[in-house]
Amino acid sequence: MTAAPTASTLTPRLTSLSHGGGCGCKIAPGVLAQILQSSGAAGVMPPELLVGIETADDAAVYQLNDSQALVATTDFFMPIVDDPYEFGRIAATNALSDVYAMGGRPIMALALVAMPVNQLPVDVIAAIIRGGQDVCRAAGIPIAGGHTIDSVEPIYGLVAMGLVHPDRVRRNAGARAGDLLVLAKPLGVGVYSAALKKEQLADAHYREMIASTTQLNTPGPLLADLPGVHAITDVTGFGLAGHGLEMARGAGLSVRIDWARVPLLPGVAELAAQGFVTGASGRNWAGYGADVALGAGLPATAQALASDPQTSGGLLVACAPDSVDEVLALFAREGFARAAVIGGVEAGPARLELR
Structure with missing residues (x-):
């Protein structure tokens, strides 16, 4: 440690x-x-x-x-x-x-x-x-x-x-019904920071934390050049759920996140299960949890990880389905090897569903 x-x-x-x-x-x-x-x-x-x-x-x-x-x-x-x-x-x-x-x-x-x-x-x-x-x-x-x-x-x-x-301005409010959501960086920086403060973060996980938080989100302007990219935001202090909800509210649509597809930093699920979560995660959930629907069968840690504050987190992109391969290829070329499709945008009330 x-x-x-x-x-x-x-x-x-x-x-x-x-x-x-x-x-x-x-x-x-x-x-x-x-x-x-x-x-x-x-x-x-x-x-x-x-x-x-x-x-x-x-x-x-x-x-x-x-x-x-x-x-x-x-x-x-x-x-x-x-x-x-x-x-x-x-x-x-x-x-x-x-x-x-x-x-x-x-x-x-x-x-x-x-x-x-x-x-x-x-x-x-x-x-x-x-x-x-x-x-x-x-x-x-x-x-x-x-x-x-x-x-x-x-x-x-x-x-x-x-x-x-x-x-070429890409707002967080431009998502369209039918879009897919791509997340560029894995989650878990807040969990790592909680373990670090208690001197319980493994050396390998510390290196992962530094690598993630110091990787510049340079794909942003390249993504904005793609007509099929409709909205971009970065996932930071309010967590994936909070920034996804901002995207939903801005567009007046529902955002769906498929939790099994969300990438996590190594060891984060285990650390969260051991109780290494930040106070900010709970404050985040208290602020917006009423507008987030939690599906049945989610892991016990899903709520804490979805609201985990991400310092220098990854870009969250809403794009047309026929552009998703181009978006993923762009992220891969720029060194974001774990970028993944994690959900989509649907017609409906401005809320977020985690399932």
Whole structure:
């Protein structure tokens, strides 16, 4: 078992300095909906704003001209691992994912850095920032600026910006009845993180966790070029069920997930059965479980895994049946070997069925 390496045995574990980690830090979906409803968060909605907050999409999209629209998003969180360099990589990969999920190509980022400077040595903080820089370098973009503050808990993330042709924007609300659903990455990051925090995660599973959470969702703009791809989102803090439900609500249709076809990271089912689940999983279910139908015969862990918060999770794609082979081949070429068809979209009330 491993707790993963830290920068120094004299410094505290990064995960010990925060009350939550990764996308599990998100405010629960039910609470977030109440906050946004009571705040009047929509504000001014100019016609150039192609995508705002109306369907809880992955990023805002603002049309610049006939051939370009700006994709803008931000994401940041507390440590999900103890290695500072890997924390930086994971946080940056996760932030860039929302640009890819809209069909965009990143062009630059700004760093958001909040650190307990009296508890973490400078070299640890520098390693976090270096991890983010290396991911942005791999994505072919600069970190062009940012902001830093002294904070009680360590927080790192990015403001990410990209470009997309206005006709290539892929929203989470574009699914059509008859579409099939393809999931690019296996689930279970939240379960791994729960085991890691208790120092019960095997070394091999830790390596799987790092590989999954630092894999950039680069297929996004390539998928947006395919006419048969109707909707894209990424599965992050609200889990597969939560983001699938957002897709259903945005389209006004029912989403079906066939649980036996959902890929899981190695050992995740066993860890979940042993009780390694996050508090965020329960908060997620409390926020949207009333709109999710659980079929008979599901494993006892299915609910917890469907609501498991995925830090830097995979793309969820709704596409026409005659495009699914092309979508799977594209994912395979880009290194997403476990991408799989996991369900479909049907006429009916805006809800999700897990069966």
